[in-house]
Amino acid sequence: MSLEIITNPNPILRQKAKKIKDPIDPALLSLVEAMKKTLESSKSGIGLAAPQVGQSIRLCVVERDGAYEALINPKIISRSKKNSLFEEGCLSFPGLFYAIERPEKVKVRYLNEKGEKVTIKAEGILARLLQHEVDHLDGKLFIDYLKK
Numbered sequence: 001m002s003l004e005i006i007t008n009p010n011p012i013l014r015q016k017a018k019k020i021k022d023p024i025d026p027a028l029l030s031l032v033e034a035m036k037k038t039l040e041s042s043k044s045g046i047g048l049a050a051p052q053v054g055q056s057i058r059l060c061v062v063e064r065d066g067a068y069e070a071l072i073n074p075k076i077i078s079r080s081k082k083n084s085l086f087e088e089g090c091l092s093f094p095g096l097f098y099a100i101e102r103p104e105k106v107k108v109r110y111l112n113e114k115g116e117k118v119t120i121k122a123e124g125i126l127a128r129l130l131q132h133e134v135d136h137l138d139g140k141l142f143i144d145y146l147k148k
């Protein structure tokens with residue numbers, strides 16, 4: 001079953017999401033499955049954060065190497081000094097794409113669906129995607145990077 005994706009403006013998209021205490025809670029796993037299905041059926045999307053489906057918790061789902069993966073309590077632990085500029089979209093802003101400048105590489109720590117601690121080094125599209133999704137958990141949206 002696909003979930004309804006919340007679009008801008010909606011106050012939940014601006015909330016700081018709560019940390020997940022039990023990463024192997026069955027209710028959390030069923031939300032993860034529903035978010036993966038929602039992302040898959042969105043066609044254009046490669047990432048979805050829980051606040052975008054009305055759950056203000058620190059969880060996101062991303063497409064990585066052709067599979068969907070959940071990140072629980074993700075945290076960016078380092079960012080490269082070098083930035084890159086690339087066109088970004090967001091499922092909460094249908095049809096809008098903007099060139100956004102972000103660090104080129106990041107290191108991210110999170111818990112996977114089994115509750116295991118994982119640290120990954122990401123660059124390119126994945127680095128951008130992870131920064132975009134972690135921003136969602138802090139109530140930050142890609143339009144915030146546009147120069148006023």
Ligand code: CO
Nearest residue numbers: 089090091092
């Ligand atoms: Co987004």
